[in-house]
Amino acid sequence: MAERAGKLKSLRLGTKPTREELAALEIGNVVYLDGVVYTGREGVYQRAVEEGEPLPADLKALSHVNFHCSPAASINDDGTFNLAAVTATASFRFSKWMARWFELSGAKIIIGKGGMTAEDYKSVFVPNGAVYLTTVGYGTGALLGRGVSHVRDVFWKDELGIAQAIWVLEVENFGPFIVESDMGGNSLFERENAKIAANLDKVYEGTRPAILHRYGESDDRSDEVI
Amino acid sequence: MIATDILEDAALTLMEKAAIEIPDDYLSGLKQAASVEDGDLSSFVLQAMLENYEVAKADRRAMCADTGVPRWFVKFGNEARIDGGPVALEAALRRATARATHDLPLRPNRVHPLWRTDHDNNVGINAPEIEYSFEPDGDWIDITAVHKGGLFGTDYRMLFPGDGIDGIKRFYLDTLVAFGKRGLACQPAIIGIGLGGSKDVSMTLGKQAACLRTVGDRNPDEKIAALEEEFIDLGNSIGMGAMGFVGKSMVVDCHIEVGYCHTGGMPISVHAFCLSSRRATARIGADGSVEYRTDPQWFTPYMRRERVEWQSAPENSKAFA
Incomplete structure (x- = not known):
């Protein structure tokens, strides 16, 4: 089901998509999800990947969507959850754990902020048949919060705290997200960076490097901080 | 009591x-940015953010x-x-x-x-x-x-008088481009620049300039005000919009605050107050x-006082009376 979002192609996707459905995604497409997603970030990766702690649930059976985020949420005295807004956290910090994480979790869609490098996509995502969706903004916390219909579970909240726990969320029309990396490992951000870099020399014209240099500093305008 | x-x-x-509740001054600034943005991806992002503010208020969600x-x-x-x-x-x-x-x-x-x-x-x-x-x-x-x-969009550097205004521009561009790529700074942003002071005060002034002045507000020093306006245009000429996509909306406003510093130095900090300028x-x-x-x-006239004693309030303090 493809529609338009402004000038962009927009579509809805389940959270256990087929390989064909994933292969049809193009960088720059807008995506909304229906189904179940779970959160997981550095706390979860350290515990599962580095410490070898068994996963608290069969994530593979639950969902193929891992969201790099922690919700603005609290847990009531009676154990129920109060979840208002959802916003991603920057993903590049987690790239070193992703290869093993794909094996453990069977994830096929990673959602986050800012993406990873095309090198990560080609060496880790592509062999695992996975794509990367970026949140929009950042971030559309209230819109995403509205897309969460129910909090099904929270795992490892005692071990990791609310911000780092695994939140299992039932979602409907959950988005918007933008396809940052497709099944070929192409990166939308890197495509845009390259276009912008062409203009940078003109913008910098007339400026000189600072008198006091920084050790390790570079003037290569195609550099990134990730 | x-x-x-x-x-x-x-x-x-x-x-x-x-x-x-997104503040009205920032909302107006962002709507203005959205009205001139012509990048397909950047435009989509700004429209989604504008919708997000409405949903936040309607649902009373963050x-x-x-x-x-x-x-x-x-x-x-x-x-x-x-x-x-x-x-x-x-x-x-x-x-x-x-x-x-x-x-x-x-x-x-x-x-x-x-x-x-x-x-x-x-x-x-x-x-x-x-x-x-x-x-x-x-x-x-x-x-x-x-x-x-608290993670991205801020940087500090010790510049020197010899670096001059061009050095300030270059560091400003460095910070915007470095954290603008992939949208780590969550732009378009209110950019705060702390200039002078001791190193820690330079950081503090920049943070306060970003977070505690409203869109459209200008520094009472006319030359600094002109620099603020020049920096808005400079930031928006990078060719980068929301999320680091091709576009022209990087800076909603730029606020510069100064403090007297060591005679040999010109410390500077740059801060970005984001698409959720809260x-x-x-x-x-x-x-x-x-x-x-x-x-x-x-930033009242008293906050920006320059002499030993606080004299009777100058003309431009009447807004705060």
């Missing part, structure tokens, strides 16, 4: 207002779930007195932070830097930050709540009245 329960209730409301590291700015009128004194005020602000984190909710982001201990309430050692300033003649207290993300202010009167607003009115 101002009662601390009034302070705590007002502080709780401020945490909520800041988290949920506009962004990364509610950053909640913090406080307190301005005392010189005649203001608090029941229990400043210690009671700090206790009220810490309690309001913890209550807001649970009740709204906010994301409990604050952890110990080494042990990663999380009290799930955004309170800990040296957290939340509470910064103070003072104002002659008032018997009120202004409290401002700011939710600001601030809310309340004035608590001596009679217990509480008035809410979105302009912190932090």
